[in-house]
Amino acid sequence: MFSSDVLQTNVSVSVRWNSQNIIDDLTGSEVTLYKCSLNSDSCSRCLSPVSTPPRLKCLWCGGDCNVQESEVCHGNTPLNQDQYLQCNPPEITGFYPAIAPVDGGTRLEVFGTDLGVNFEDISSIRVAGIECDLNDMEEFYEPGQSVSCLTGRAGQIVEGQIDLIVTLDSQVREASSEDEFLYRDPMISGFTPTEGPAAGGTRVTISGDFLTSGRNVIARFGDAECIDIARSLNETSCTTTESSEDSYVLTMTFDGTQLTTVDVFTFMPNPVITGLDGTQSIMSGGLYITVIGERFDLIQMPVIKAVSQTTGAETSAICNGNSSTTVLTCLSPPYPGDKASRRRRQSEESLMASLQFDFDGFVIVAGDITYFPDPIYYKFDGPDSIFYLPENNLLELKGSNLDLASNKNDVQVFVGRDGECEILIFQSENLICEMPDGARTPGFRNGSLGEGPTRNLPAVHVVHGNLEFLPGFVETNSDLNILPIVISIMVVAILVMLFVFVVVGLKLTKKRREANQVREELELGRQRLKSRLREVPDTKLELTDVDERVKKYGIPFRDHNQYVTVMLFGGLGVRPETSDPEYMEDFMEQAIVSFYRSLKDEESAVAFIQTLEMQRQYEQRTRQLIASLLSLIYVSEGKSVYFSKLISRLVRDRVAVTASSSGRMDELFGRSESIVDRLLANWFALCMCGYIKLP
Numbered sequence: 135m136f137s138s139d140v141l142q143t144n145v146s147v148s149v150r151w152n153s154q155n156i157i158d159d160l161t162g163s164e165v166t167l168y169k170c171s172l173n174s175d176s177c178s179r180c181l182s183p184v185s186t187p188p189r190l191k192c193l194w195c196g197g198d199c200n201v202q203e204s205e206v207c208h209g210n211t212p213l214n215q216d217q218y219l220q221c222n223p224p225e226i227t228g229f230y231p232a233i234a235p236v237d238g239g240t241r242l243e244v245f246g247t248d249l250g251v252n253f254e255d256i257s258s259i260r261v262a263g264i265e266c267d268l269n270d271m272e273e274f275y276e277p278g279q280s281v282s283c284l285t286g287r288a289g290q291i292v293e294g295q296i297d298l299i300v301t302l303d304s305q306v307r308e309a310s311s312e313d314e315f316l317y318r319d320p321m322i323s324g325f326t327p328t329e330g331p332a333a334g335g336t337r338v339t340i341s342g343d344f345l346t347s348g349r350n351v352i353a354r355f356g357d358a359e360c361i362d363i364a365r366s367l368n369e370t371s372c373t374t375t376e377s378s379e380d381s382y383v384l385t386m387t388f389d390g391t392q393l394t395t396v397d398v399f400t401f402m403p404n405p406v407i408t409g410l411d412g413t414q415s416i417m418s419g420g421l422y423i424t425v426i427g428e429r430f431d432l433i434q435m436p437v438i439k440a441v442s443q444t445t446g447a448e449t450s451a452i453c454n455g456n457s458s459t460t461v462l463t464c465l466s467p468p469y470p471g472d473k474a475s476r477r478r479r480q481s482e483e484s485l486m487a488s489l490q491f492d493f494d495g496f497v498i499v500a501g502d503i504t505y506f507p508d509p510i511y512y513k514f515d516g517p518d519s520i521f522y523l524p525e526n527n528l529l530e531l532k533g534s535n536l537d538l539a540s541n542k543n544d545v546q547v548f549v550g551r552d553g554e555c556e557i558l559i560f561q562s563e564n565l566i567c568e569m570p571d572g573a574r575t576p577g578f579r580n581g582s583l584g585e586g587p588t589r590n591l592p593a594v595h596v597v598h599g600n601l602e603f604l605p606g607f608v609e610t611n612s613d614l615n616i617l618p619i620v621i622s623i624m625v626v627a628i629l630v631m632l633f634v635f636v637v638v639g640l641k642l643t644k645k646r647r648e649a650n651q652v653r654e655e656l657e658l659g660r661q662r663l664k665s666r667l668r669e670v671p672d673t674k675l676e677l678t679d680v681d682e683r684v685k686k687y688g689i690p691f692r693d694h695n696q697y698v699t700v701m702l703f704g705g706l707g708v709r710p711e712t713s714d715p716e717y718m719e720d721f722m723e724q725a726i727v728s729f730y731r732s733l734k735d736e737e738s739a740v741a742f743i744q745t746l747e748m749q750r751q752y753e754q755r756t757r758q759l760i761a762s763l764l765s766l767i768y769v770s771e772g773k774s775v776y777f778s779k780l781i782s783r784l785v786r787d788r789v790a791v792t793a794s795s796s797g798r799m800d801e802l803f804g805r806s807e808s809i810v811d812r813l814l815a816n817w818f819a820l821c822m823c824g825y826i827k828l829p
Contacts, residue, residue, distance in 0.1 A: 143167050168192075174199040177221035178248040179278030181213060188215055221278075224248045224300045224309040233316045233347040235391040238287040240348050242266060242296075245280045246309065250300045252277065257301045259283045261315050262294030288317040318344040320388050322395055329400040331432050334358070334375040335494030338399070340384070345370045348389035355399045356382030377401045405429040405493050407500055413489065414504045414539035415440075415466035419451065420599025421544045425462040425491065425500075437492040438464040440503055442471060450492070464491075468600065469505045483507075506538040511565075511596050511603040518587050519606025521594070523569060529555055531565040531596065531605055534731070538562075544599055549608060550574040550592030551581060574610070698769075701819040702762040733767065739780055740787070747809055761812035769820060781817045784810045 144164045150156050170192035173180040180199035186192045192199050196210030213220055226246040234240035242261060250256050253275040259266040266283035274282035281298070296311040322342040330336030338360060340353070346365050353360035353372045360372035370386075381398040411424035423438065430436070436453040453464035470487055489503040511533040514521045521529060531547070537560055547555040547567050553574050555567035574592035577583040584591060584607060591607040732738040746752065746760060768777035788810055 140169070140172070170199045170201055172199075173278075176247040176249070176278035177213070178218060178224075178251050179276070181215045181218040181221065182251040182277035183215060184252060185277040185279075186215070194221070218251050219302055219305065221248050223307045224250070224298060226296060226298060226309050226311040229296055229311060229313075229315065231346065231349050232313070233318050233344055234285050234349075235347055235388050236288045236290060236292075236317045236319055237391050238264075238285045239391075240285045240389040241271075241274070241282050242285050242315070243274065243280055243282045244296060244298060244311075246298075247278065248300075249278055249281050249298070249309075251302070253281070255300050255302055256281050257299040257306070259299075260297045261285055262288065262292050262296075262317060264288055264292075264317075266296075285317075290317070291319070292317045316344075318347055319391065320344045320347040320386075320393065322384070322386060322393050324397060325384055325395070325399070328397065329402050329432065330374055331404045331429070331494065331496055332377055332379045332401040333404045333494075333496035334373070334377065335434075335496055336374045336432070337434055337494075338372055338374060338384075340370040340372070340386070341368060342370070343368060348391070350387075350389055352387045354385045355401075356380070358382070358401075360384075374399070374401075379403060402429060402432055404496055405433055405498075407491065407498055410489075410500060412466075413501065414506065415469075416539055416599050416601070417469045417471075417485075417505050417508045418600045419449070419466045419468035420601070421466045421540060423464045423466055425453070425464060426460060427462070428460060430462045431459040433462075433493045435494055436462055436464070438467060439490040439492060440467045440470050440505075441488040441490055443486060443488055445470075447471070466503065466599070504539070507535050508601060509533055509535045509538065509540065509598050511536075511598070511605050514594075514606035520588065520591065521606060521608045523608055523610040527569045528558070529567050529569055529594070529608060531567075531594075532563060533565070534563060536560065536562055536565060536598075540598065546597045548579055548595040548597070551577055551579055553592065555594075569608070569610070574608075578604075697823055698766070698820070701823075702765055702816055703759075730767075733764070734773070734776070736776075736780060736783065740783060743784065743809055743813075744787075757809045758812045761809045762816060765813060765816040765820070774820075777817065781814060785814065 144166050147163050147165055148156050168190045170180070170186070170190060173186055173192065174197075177194045177199075179185050180192055180194045186199075191201065191214075193202055193207055193212035193214055195204070195207035195212045198206045200206045202212065224246060225248065226244055228245045230243050230245075231240065234242065242259075244259065253272045256268060256275075259268065259281070261283075264286045266285055268281075268283050271282045271284065274280075293314045293316045295313075296315055298309045300307045300309070320342060321344065322340060324342075325338050325340040327336065327338065330338075344367065346367050351363055351365065351370075353363060353370075355374060356377060358375045358377035360374055363370060363372045379401050381400040383398050384395040386393050405427060406429070407425055407427040409426035411426070412422060415421045415423075419440075437450050438453055439448050439450045441448040447470040449467040449470045451465050451467040453462050469485060471485070484507075485505045486502050487505060489500045491498045491500055511531055513519045523529065529547070529549070536545075540560075542557040542560040542565075545557060545560065545565070547557060547565070549555050549569060553570040555569055557565060557567045559566040576590045576592055578593045579595050583589050584593060588607045591609055593607050594605050596603040596605065732742065743764075746757070752760075765777070768774065768780075
């Protein structure tokens with residue numbers, strides 16, 4: 135089906151067979167597709183040879199323009215182009231503009247139906263009784279649909295109907311408008327603002343009366359045109375263009391009628407930026423950036439932009455209004471990255487972008503802005519994510535990357551529907567704030583309530599820049615039902631008073647027995663410790679052979695990389711990769727980031743290692759390789775202190791397990807197939823590296 139909204143179009147023809155083969159057309163054949171129904175708004179337009187070429191054979195069929203074969207024409211008597219005299223009389227449905235200056239000179243466009251078949255069919259148009267000139271207006275004529283004329287001079291304020299006469303083969307047909315046309319002179323009473331930057335871009339609002347008068351309006355301040363004009367009856371707005379620094383009156387021209395104001399507009403020196411407080415942001419943006427400069431009060435819409443240095447993509451945010459001449463406060467826009475760079479929001483890598491400011495079209499490049507990973511706030515512990523508020527009234531939130539590029543002024547913590555928690559401590563992995571005084575309204579800020587046990591508890595809502603987090607709910611003493619607690623305390627107090635005398639006597643006897651038992655247990659423990667110590671052999675190493683080899687061959691010095699490779703991966707036949715692959719699947723990148731975060735959590739890392747230890751199917755080489763890779767991860771990421779803490783925890787757990795199971799102490803850390811043993815050996819090897827003389 136021909137679906138385009140055009141009267142006719144030429145298209146090429148091709149024949150396809152077997153759904154894939156096309157027969158070559160050596161002649162370049164074309165066919166004409168047409169749609170007569172586009173001229174269904176007027177009989178005269180449908181039958182006009184100017185608007186509807188005769189070769190299309192369009193017919194007027196009972197209120198619709200169509201072809202002979204159509205269903206519409208089958209049920210009605212069609213009219214062809216030779217029968218245009220049977221069309222309905224002309225009718226005026228509207229006109230533009232509705233107001234014009236009394237001096238005339240405005241091109242008036244009249245809309246309607248059956249407004250002639252050719253331009254010569256329009257005999258005359260009178261506006262409020264004044265002749266409207268049709269000379270040189272043929273180019274604006276649309277057969278049967280619209281006709282234009284140039285208004286004559288009225289000389290005074292007057293209004294009246296528009297009268298149109300159409301003559302078809304000596305048949306005179308008339309039409310009049312229902313609405314009246316107004317001859318009115320526009321008036322300007324003032325404009326605001328009265329000053330702006332010389333670079334232009336200031337939106338000026340002009341007030342007055344009959345400002346919609348005429349068709350073509352031009353506004354200027356001196357030689358600088360005011361563009362993008364938007365008009366209403368009593369108000370007009372336009373945007374200044376670049377000009378020299380000076381003062382100019384406003385001149386407006388309405389179809390040749392010129393008006394000039396007494397007030398002047400002053401083009402001031404352009405705004406300048408002298409300093410920035412804050413050129414860092416999180417990937418999602420929304421952090422405060424303070425801009426220092428001059429003449430900021432001239433800016434109507436200050437915009438901060440971040441532009442990608444590789445793709446040119448940009449993001450923006452609107453700064454605060456023009457309340458200050460020297461200080462501007464903006465919120466950093468999100469990082470202008472593509473999908474690949476947005477995936478890096480959870481990595482520890484920082485990114486750069488160009489920082490720009492758009493002051494009403496006047497752009498200032500202010501250097502670079504550094505983007506850091508987005509912060510993450512963890513849910514409260516427990517299945518219902520409820521934080522039980524201690525007596526100090528302090529709420530603690532945990533997370534990661536909290537203070538990267540941020541300070542506490544960039545974060546808000548809301549409790550319930552209308553409470554706000556005052557932030558006292560803001561660090562990388564935790565935030566502590568003081569709960570607001572008084573009752574906290576249950577539910578979220580939007581008025582909704584939690585479910586189940588959290589239904590009557592206030593929710594905690596964290597706003598960090600452009601990010602929002604819901605870590606859970608908070609339960610305080612005021613959230614509890616006090617009456618059952620008071621009754622329980624009274625009952626317990628009465629019971630205690632009844633049994634106090636009996637208990638005192640029993641306690642004295644019990645304490646004597648406990649003291650004797652403690653002494654016996656201490657003596658038994660001392661005996662067991664002496665027995666265990668006798669089992670531990672002399673672990674002093676015989677170093678005579680080593681001394682002789684050093685004296686004979688010297689110390690085999692190596693650099694740091696060779697040392698680490700030999701000590702951690704010697705004999706394993708593996709050399710780990712030292713760089714990430716250039717391209718990585720999304721799921722693989724997310725999995726690596728999640729795994730690395732779990733390794734930085736002590737409990738998760740210990741559980742991971744202990745689980746691997748219990749997998750008996752892993753051979754000795756596999757366990758040693760896992761331990762060496764873990765050692766390399768912690769050291770290469772600058773987590774040596776954390777690595778030492780983790781080793782200490784694993785050693786303590788191993789000693790405790792061996793002691794509680796009555797194992798032999800001389801076998802402790804004597805098996806090289808254990809992951810913990812290999813981790814400890816790697817730790818000693820890495821610690822000793824600094825005491826060996828390197829070349």
